[in-house]
Amino acid sequence: MGGYGVYVWSAYAIWLAVMIINVVQPAIKSRGTLKRLARSINQRAKQT
Amino acid sequence: MIFVGVIVTGVALAATLAFIAIGENMLYFFSPTQVKNGEAPRERTLRVGGLVVPGSVAREQGSLTVQFDLSDNRESLTVKYTGILPDLFREGQGIVATGALEPGGTFVAEEVLAKHDEKYMPPEVAEALELAEQGGRMSNPQE
Amino acid sequence: MWTFFHKLGSPPYFYRIAGRLIPWLGWVCAGLLVAGLYGGLVLAPPDYQQGDSYRIIFIHVPSAWMSLFIYVLMAVSGAVGLIWRIKVAEAIAAASAPVGAWFTFLALITGSLWGKPMWGTYWVWDARLTSELILLFLYLGVIGLHSAIEDRRTASRATAVLSLVGLVNIPIIHFSVEWWNTLHQGATVTKIGAPSIDLSMLLPLLIMALGFKLYYFMVLLMRSRVEVLERERGSVWVREVVQTG
Numbered sequence: 001m002g003g004y005g006v007y008v009w010s011a012y013a014i015w016l017a018v019m020i021i022n023v024v025q026p027a028i029k030s031r032g033t034l035k036r037l038a039r040s041i042n043q044r045a046k047q048t
Numbered sequence: 049m050i051f052v053g054v055i056v057t058g059v060a061l062a063a064t065l066a067f068i069a070i071g072e073n074m075l076y077f078f079s080p081t082q083v084k085n086g087e088a089p090r091e092r093t094l095r096v097g098g099l100v101v102p103g104s105v106a107r108e109q110g111s112l113t114v115q116f117d118l119s120d121n122r123e124s125l126t127v128k129y130t131g132i133l134p135d136l137f138r139e140g141q142g143i144v145a146t147g148a149l150e151p152g153g154t155f156v157a158e159e160v161l162a163k164h165d166e167k168y169m170p171p172e173v174a175e176a177l178e179l180a181e182q183g184g185r186m187s188n189p190q191e
Numbered sequence: 192m193w194t195f196f197h198k199l200g201s202p203p204y205f206y207r208i209a210g211r212l213i214p215w216l217g218w219v220c221a222g223l224l225v226a227g228l229y230g231g232l233v234l235a236p237p238d239y240q241q242g243d244s245y246r247i248i249f250i251h252v253p254s255a256w257m258s259l260f261i262y263v264l265m266a267v268s269g270a271v272g273l274i275w276r277i278k279v280a281e282a283i284a285a286a287s288a289p290v291g292a293w294f295t296f297l298a299l300i301t302g303s304l305w306g307k308p309m310w311g312t313y314w315v316w317d318a319r320l321t322s323e324l325i326l327l328f329l330y331l332g333v334i335g336l337h338s339a340i341e342d343r344r345t346a347s348r349a350t351a352v353l354s355l356v357g358l359v360n361i362p363i364i365h366f367s368v369e370w371w372n373t374l375h376q377g378a379t380v381t382k383i384g385a386p387s388i389d390l391s392m393l394l395p396l397l398i399m400a401l402g403f404k405l406y407y408f409m410v411l412l413m414r415s416r417v418e419v420l421e422r423e424r425g426s427v428w429v430r431e432v433v434q435t436g
Contacts, residue, residue, distance in 0.1 A: 001246070002242040
């Protein structure tokens with residue numbers, strides 16, 4: 001990288017980290033939401 | 049809704065202040081011609097911008113001090129700077145220097161920033177363009 | 192066409208279509224990003240003045256474009272939600288804010304890593320950089336406001352107002368390099384006339400930009416699916432979705 005490796009690679013590393021975070025986070029959130037909703041629906045079903 | 053109003057006004061206020069600040073910064077931006085005409089204040093920090101005159105860059109032996117002329121194609125101004133120059137600093141390059149004017153008329157810079165243009169090309173293309181330009185000039189000697 | 196949009200406005204339909212689209216978007220986007228990275232980091236030649244440091248452009252410029260694009264999309268869908276009370280539009284606006292904030296952050300951080308070796312500084316208070324920083328604060332304001340209001344629909348209406356006001360910043364960012372004497376250079380690609388960038392560099396840049404856009408749509412769909420579920424949690428279709436897994 002002609003002496004600019006530190007700048008170029010750290011920019012790409014930060015970029016990659018952000019790209020991964022933005023996919024993983026909603027995936028985890030989606031699973032959590034589905035579980036939580038399932039629990040509350042089951043509870044309501046038991047009550048009635 | 050009051051909360052929204054507060055946030056919206058807050059953001060608007062911050063943005064306005066920021067742009068006033070930018071405008072004021074611009075006030076203290078001078079070209080070499082303006083400095084020569086005495087339009088620039090002497091005792092405060094200001095910024096000058098222009099092109100580094102080719103052949104004017106002189107480095108002091110054994111120190112980081114460098115002296116060069118800054119031009120806007122009409123007037124030029126001598127700038128003195130001690131420190132590490134950005135990689136893009138070179139003769140003919142546009143730069144912005146922050147500092148103050150000395151009584152002698154030399155500009156002593158605390159910071160030198162290089163400005164680059166919006167063109168991106170491989171070195172070979174740049175060379176070819178330069179050759180073409182020179183060729184063009186040679187075929188038009190009266191220019 | 193209109194019936195399609197009409198259907199998209201219905202939360203269960205949106206949820207289903209989005210679920211089917213996400214893997215496709217993911218694969219195409221991954222392919223584009225790999226191709227763009229290869230073109231940008233391996234095939235493209237170094238720049239005649241900046242050497243290899245200019246390679247940051249391949250993530251910096253698409254990030255900056257996305258930061259503006261997402262903001263406009265967020266404000267427009269917020270307005271659609273505000274006027275026609277379309278729940279899916281509200282969900283899309285809410286899901287856009289965090290992604291937009293991340294891209295703004297990326298534009299700022301990669302720009303500063305480029306500015307240090309080239310300009311000689313990580314940061315300068317010039318109009319382009321300052322207005323982009325204000326954009327980040329706008330996104331953070333929208334996220335903060337949204338999470339501060341308990342009821343999601345009220346939150347959506349409030350954030351829609353804030354994002355519409357912030358819309359004035361978008362042309363300021365774009366034209367800042369023309370209106371003010373900035374250290375940041377002028378537009379390369381999005382200017383009138385031919386782009387002043389060699390094709391071997393422009394091509395990977397455009398491929399990356401397209402990859403970024405698909406990436407955003409994928410993440411947007413992932414996030415808005417969750418939003419829609421939360422907003423519709425009392426409804427029959429959500430119960431069915433949850434029970435079938």
